[in-house]
Amino acid sequence: MGIVHLVTWNVNSLNARLEHVQRYLKQRSPEVLCLQETKLRTEAFPQEVLESLGYRSWHAGGPGRNGVAVLSRLEGQELFRGFPGEEDPQAAERILAVKFRAFTVISVYVPNGSPVGSDYFLYKLEFFYRLRELLERHFDPQRDPLALCGDFNVAPEPIDVYDPELLEGQICFHERERAAFRVLLEWGLHDALRLKHPGRAGLFTWWDYQFGAFKANRGMRLDHILLTNPLAQALSEVFVDREPRSWKKPSDHAPVVAVFQLPD
DNA sequence: ATGACTGGAGTTTCCAGA
Numbered sequence: 001m002g003i004v005h006l007v008t009w010n011v012n013s014l015n016a017r018l019e020h021v022q023r024y025l026k027q028r029s030p031e032v033l034c035l036q037e038t039k040l041r042t043e044a045f046p047q048e049v050l051e052s053l054g055y056r057s058w059h060a061g062g063p064g065r066n067g068v069a070v071l072s073r074l075e076g077q078e079l080f081r082g083f084p085g086e087e088d089p090q091a092a093e094r095i096l097a098v099k100f101r102a103f104t105v106i107s108v109y110v111p112n113g114s115p116v117g118s119d120y121f122l123y124k125l126e127f128f129y130r131l132r133e134l135l136e137r138h139f140d141p142q143r144d145p146l147a148l149c150g151d152f153n154v155a156p157e158p159i160d161v162y163d164p165e166l167l168e169g170q171i172c173f174h175e176r177e178r179a180a181f182r183v184l185l186e187w188g189l190h191d192a193l194r195l196k197h198p199g200r201a202g203l204f205t206w207w208d209y210q211f212g213a214f215k216a217n218r219g220m221r222l223d224h225i226l227l228t229n230p231l232a233q234a235l236s237e238v239f240v241d242r243e244p245r246s247w248k249k250p251s252d253h254a255p256v257v258a259v260f261q262l263p264d
Numbered sequence: 265a266t267g268a269c270t271g272g273a274g275t276t277t278c279c280a281g282a
Contacts, residue, residue, distance in 0.1 A: 037281090065272070153281095171281095209270055210270095212268080249270090252270075
């Protein structure tokens, strides 16, 4: 298998960001790119454009403003979308699992949940517990090589936000959200970035469009690549690819990249 | 520079995003 580059990127509309995605695929040629917030209906997904760049694609979209996708140069097949067996149209646009020969990838877009304390906030918290149950039913964290990638809309630790005192209790940095995220990890997932950069502050993946936030690096680490043991063992490098955030008309998120050295 | 968000829906303004 050799070296595999796995990327997750919330593009904030694939329609608005298609040129950026094309540029990214040409420049970086990752083996797998997980996208969130495609904001596209199934029939509007630009499959041919991506194919012309050598990428197969799987997309879970709909009429909503969500939408997740997996693009890959590798052969694969869809395992499931949403929470299997549950009637939840929103989740069906937020979870997509694709199985490749050497590993399985899930692209996930966790609900924002604002405002704090609302029904939507509770739905967000439940989303994490339901994700854990889904993993429990389908995977073994010690044996199955799985990467759960996406926009979790949670900064896990104080070092993951630019001002923890200011942001404490606000959306994406509320203790209940962080606790729900930990419950998910406790099933048996490793936060890839923290495996390689433990304790390092200022590594953000999202910056507000307003207030010159990116320039001042006032951001949050909301996008994560979570790995079961077999993939954690094969991990060689993890970084936030800040360059696309500096392009003209960018997404407000930057890609997160994990590099693996997989046995042949 | 006496200021400064974006995309989508649907219509010229509002909502959600985080």
